[in-house]
Amino acid sequence: MWLKLFILLIYSINYIIALNCTQIQDTQVYEGNEIHIPGGNGIYNRYQLIFTITVPRDSFYKLYASVELKNGIRGVNDYIVFTEENGNTIRMNNRTGIGGDPYRYIVIPGREMTIEVVTKSLFMNTKMAISVYYRAYCKQLQISDGQTISIPGNSLQPIPANYSCTYVITAPTSPTTGLYANVTLISNMNGFQDKIIVTDITGANDWDPDINYYNYIVIPGSSMLFEIKTGDMFMASMFLIRVEWHEVNIGPTKPMIRDEINYVDLALLKDDTSVFNSVTFSANEQLVVSQVYYISVQIDFPNCFVIDGNITDQKRVFTFKNFNYAVYESESNYMTFVMFSKGMNAYVLNLLSVAKEYNYPFAAASNPGLSFYLNSSDHSPGQKTALEIINFESIGNRITDLNIQSKTCKAYVVSGSPSNSNILLDLSTAVIPHYIDVNNLSVVAEDCAFTMDIEASDGGVLELN
Template sequence: MWLKLCILLTYYINYMIASNCTQIKGNQIYEGSEIHIPGGNGDLQSIPANFHCVYRITVPRDSFYKLYASVDKTGIGGNPYRYIVTPGGEMTIEVVTKSLFMNTKMAISVYYRAYCKQLQISDGQTISIPGNSLQPIPANYSCTYVITAPTSPTTGLYANVTLISNMSGNQDKIIVTDITGTNDWDPDISYYNYIVIPGSSMSFQIKTGELFMASMFLIKVEWHEVNIGPTKPMIRDEINYVDLRLLKDDTSVFNSVTFSANEQLVVSQVYYISVQIDFPNCFVIDGNITDQKKIFAFKNFNYAGYESESNYMTFVMFSKGMNAYVLNLLSVAKEYNYPFAAASNPGLSFYLNSSDHSPGQKTALEIINFESIGNRITDLNIQSKTCKAYVVSGSPSNSNILLDLSTAVIPHYIDVNNLSVVAEDCAFTMDIEASDGGAHENYLCNQIEDHQIFDGSTVYIPGKSIEMETISKSFNCIYKIRTPGNSTGSLYAEVELRNGIRGVNDYIRVIDADGNWDMMNNRTGIGGIPRTFLISPGGEMSIHVVTKFLFMNSKFSITVKYYRASCKIILDSEMFDGNIVYLPGPTLEPLPANFSCTYEIPAPADGLYARVTIIRGLDKPNDKITVIDITGEEIIINSTDVSDSNHPYWYVLPGSVLTMKVTTAIDSLNSSLLISVEYLKANIGPTRIMRADSEINFVDMSTLRDERYEFCSITFLSDERIVLNHAFKGDTVRENPDRFVIDGTFSEQKKVYRLDTLDHWSFFQTKSKAITIVTFIDGFEGFVLNRKSESDKFYFMDAIATDPIYLYPFGMRASTPDAVMATEVVHFEARGILVQNLKIHSDVCKAYIIDGAPNNSSKVIMDFSKPVKMPQILDFRYFSIIGVDCQKTSA
């Protein structure tokens, strides 16, 4: 290649003389050589008058490193010109000045570089590619530079990598693959910085097109040795977490920690109000430092439940930030539906509902106080009618239960910095906040003192009158209102609550003296009619008033009036078979105006029940009787509800209590009332242990009845919760209020239900490990019982009773894919069941009949996937029909 540069054009070249025309020698041509002509460090140098030189720049064709030369030439004005000399090529640069010295300057820089020479690795070394400055690269250049950082379990090297890009051609590009596998090169951005952590690698693929466009790049790599952080084994019953603020210290550039287990891990990012996830050069590794399956940058690792490929997870930090992650063993995560994780700093509100998931699926939330030790539950709103939920210390798998939410008194302080809220069968909302106040925190707020409790006393809360008063934001008080149990003359309390709540999230929660609770907020009547509650002697109620962080001018008032009332108390000596107690007295008696009395009517658990009848009701329109029956249902009896032909009655089962609150209006005069309480012998039936084999547990109540007694019962006991199905046949009584189901036994009653009012009375599940059935009616009354673990295997489960007269048709049809259903069929009288007909409506039918309960102890006696001859008589007392994937109708 021949290039002439004429600085002065007025002279002839024939008269020029050559001076200082030193050529590049062979021993100067090697990889990494940098030569500056006529001297210096590549800066412009003056040349004399009458100067003439032709510089030859050559590159050998065959060289160990496949050299090329990058040439910068600077002339008038200092603007550089860039050229490339490829292997086996030569270029010439002719420089000419005339006889008049004009201080002309020039500079030529020649850089000999190797095609695609990889980097060397050494602690403390800084290496640049292709040289120490930006230099042109040839056309048709293609090279991939790989930067790999070595490591051992204890020490390693990391690389701080800088890319300076000046790619000029449309076809010229750099493909960057960082340690996470991401390509983030942008031709419009000229400066990048990367980190290659120990044990990882990244690459730069440099490509240029067919035309030389003087594209340039520079890769600068700084190597540093670091110590690898500790490896911590996962602890099953603890919350395993990493607080990134504490992981990064001020003494090291590099910090890391690895969690190890004998199974896969699940990582969840902690929900944190102050979270910062975009701090640079921080990474999460699926694996340990020597065996990395995947690498994620923190900003891309906002997982609610990342399931690892390996049995390790590693966290690496080069800069500080505020974030945290919780790790669970995969087996624990699956058991609790991949629990979420959250910080209780400064406060947290959440909702859990186990019914959002498949039946039997537990769900959990792991909560951590990152600032101190202690968490305070400030609000709990249970929205389901049954609730099995609890708080455990540490991981959801920990068996150390700190609080049963079904009986929790809120607020509640828990003296641990991390805990899990587990829902097995419950829907609720909860507010929890970090607290370092300890168990001594007092939220009872201006309680009624003993000296204020006497007959005729009136106490106002929170002020000094009945008028509502404004309360501040973040107000949280539980008022405990009680009456002494040993007060002479039966001291009662009448509580009047006025609701002036205005904030959307503010509320008042009441738990009355009978344990019933009610929520009040800005949608339940601001400043409306006051709610009145009665506390009997020895009783207590609570009123929890809560406002949130925003002031909304919420108000409330509580007025408590203490008084004595002449209320008849049924004595133990009056409770015997055949005795009748009359209330309020032995004869029909007039009641005074403004009369208020609550009668408690108990029945002992050892063999008596009571029948309570209103013989004569109150006369005046504003008088009323409020009955809380043994199921907890409230019934209001007015003057029109009792007549000569209608005498409302209720049963009080052994071990239960019924209350009647009688109130007359302030202007009522001579209203009369007569209530009879008749105690009768309860012929308490047998107690049976639930069978766990192929036998079906069933009972027909009519077979237990002793005609001498109205009362008929049976109790079943199990080592787990019990599921009850009501088995109908043609003459079964469908509705009658005189049938009851007790969750528990007579002596230990969780709750009493009237059979007719159970929400799903064909499929009822206990909270305890016992169930008692009571009926006061004659006739067939069939029930089938199963253990909860047996029932949980099926999407739907019911029971039917055979009938010698009535042909019972039924069908099975799965409402969801893979829904396995079961029907238990029982002949309550004897052996032998006729299957009259079978129709299969689906192309594929996977269903069968087994010779007992729907468990592994029973054997298949009829397979519907094969041709089945009908009718058939099956010589069994009972069997179960299992539908796996079939739509059929049988009778």
């Protein structure tokens, strides 16, 4: 008698639990909420649950529900039935889906789906896990220093068919401080029509459907785009964009000095006290940038950028890898260099008026040594030509060989830029070898053809002049 009452009591409790299964409440339906049921415990025998997932037609954000179910059915007669929003039904038991990929589905605004879970009389420790993620169509990322923000959620989740959104990540800045973003894209686009078009801060499109993981940097004052599109058929395509915001100090702005060689040494620009380093050169006219010829140096430093403009007004942005100009003529009156990792190369900057006067001078490093040929007659009559030379390691330069090939020669060495009037050496009368006690100089040819060898030097040996 007591045994029968005990069995009846257990059955009644299980039945009450089944009848009173908790449904999603209206207060739980909001953007960003995640609901997980029922937990890690096994489901009772004689259990029947019909779980309804509804998405309102009208909401502050246009919501959809991303649904994921993991099948852990054990009993032969236990089963789960999905009724999708279009009326299509899918049945799972202990022979279908267990231990494999989760079932995924999307509920769009104004629709609902149901998940019915049934266990029979014999307890078999059947389990299942339902996760419902309420997400907003095309909600943009918030900006917050020191925060990590993810869309559409903190994990990969399916997105609906006919999804179309352009996510814009813009890093704010002022002339003195700004935010930069470390951006990670994880993608799993399954449909033939499903795609992600990434436009990075340089304007380049960089996405390959066969690659699932990307990293980007959005520097202060710049922006990048992620255009997400899916086709007419739901293919459970997924993506995750994770953004980490960091505040940094913007580097100095240096006015261009006409008679000096204005250059940036990347080995010195990046220090160990800050993740971000920058410097801006400014003038009252356009600038010309030359990459310094430097023996055995690679310029493809990761996460380093050249900006035509200043931090607050960026006309164009280049990675070092793509800034492969012998000379680059700016659109603006500013050029900015940004470093997130240490480099070893350098760039020389000239005022546009100076560059035109001296046939857009080439720039080179004198260490460990340099051999070159200049011939003013290779250019238009009366056109001056010049080579700007920098010793990055010590204080001086030594000319070790000079071979004048023209009958007449008007050529000389000046301190600083080619426009400097301080002539250090007249090549037509020079005695070689010759030591020059400056670390940067220009060799100018007005009417001469010659070859020269020059090397970095700190003096030390008495020169015969």
